[in-house]
Amino acid sequence: MGVITDHLDLWGEALWGTIVLFLGGGIIALVLGLIVGAARVSPVPIARAVGGVYVNWIRNTPLTLVMFFFAFCLPILLGERVNSLLLAVIALGLYTATYVAEALRAGINTVPVGQAEAARAIGLNFGQVMRYVVLPQATRSVVPPMMSVLIALMKNTTVAAGFSVVNLGTIRAALSERGESALVVLLWVMVLFVVLVLLLAWVQRVLENKWRIAR
Template sequence: MGVITDHLDLWGQALSGTLVLFFGGGLIAVVLGFIVGAARVSPVPIARAVGTVYVNWIRNTPLTLVMFFFAFCLPIILGERVNALTLAVCALGVYTATYVAETLRSGINTVPVGQAEAARAIGLSFTQVMRYVVLPQAARSVIPPLMSVLIALLKNTTVAAGFSVLNLGSIRSWLSEQGENQLVVLLWVMAIFVVLVLVLGRLQSKLEETWRIAR
């Protein structure tokens, strides 16, 4: 326990960094993922094309390269320095949004086509059909795979450690410089991640129970 109690402030900052990366990246991923997922099934060819290119391009690019672009290339394009944590949050959100979009698209495909056609028949626009008929049902059916995506996002936050962002993935190197046993530090980091994943798993169970679809 001395590894934690002797460096409580550092552990607090590292955990805070991980949570900021997770919640910030998760918010961007869910919002952007829903938009891209809707574009992927849109009747507008340009929207489908843009969604397809975005998903195939970003999803097939390693997260490290996406993070590298945000950390080093984007500030040059913008012509100004940007906080490393902010850039890492954006990179994680943009990358994870592709998986959210594909998860949502698979959920949309589970909604009977007849429901969308009936909604269009009574005069609803595509946006209204997606908002009131398709997306609410799709969101319920994709809870388990979506939570898996968020769990993957939580673990991917450690990649930001290589880009000067303090989080649980980088605390080992900080404490090793102060003479702490690296193996002990890694075991504590693993234990914290296990607890965080268990919390997400519990949240998934609650959501499934609350939004269970009657069959």
């Protein structure tokens, strides 16, 4: 325990960095993923094409390259220095949004087509059909894959450690400079990630039980 209690300042900063990366990236991913997921099932061909290009392009690009672009290329294009934490949050959000969009698209496809057609027959537009008919039903089937995406996002936050963003992925190097065993530090990092993932798993069970009762 001395590895933690003797260096609470570093652990607190690293844990806070991981939480900021996760929450910031998660919010961007959920909002953008909802928009892209809706575009992927839109009756408008251009919307489907744009959504498909975005998903296939970003999802098939390694996260490290996406992070590299935001960390080094984007500041050059903008001609000014940008906060590295903010850039990492945006990179994680844009990357994870592709998986959110595909999880939503899969959930939307579980809703019988006849229900959407019936909604359109009574005069609802596409946005209203999605909001009042499709998404409320798709949400139940989307919870497990969506939580898997968020768990992956939590673990992907460590990629930002390679781009000078303080998080749990950087704590080993910092504590090694203070003479602590790298192996012990990594074991504690693993424990913290297990705790965070178990917390997300608990949230998943709560949401599943809530919507199972609502059904």
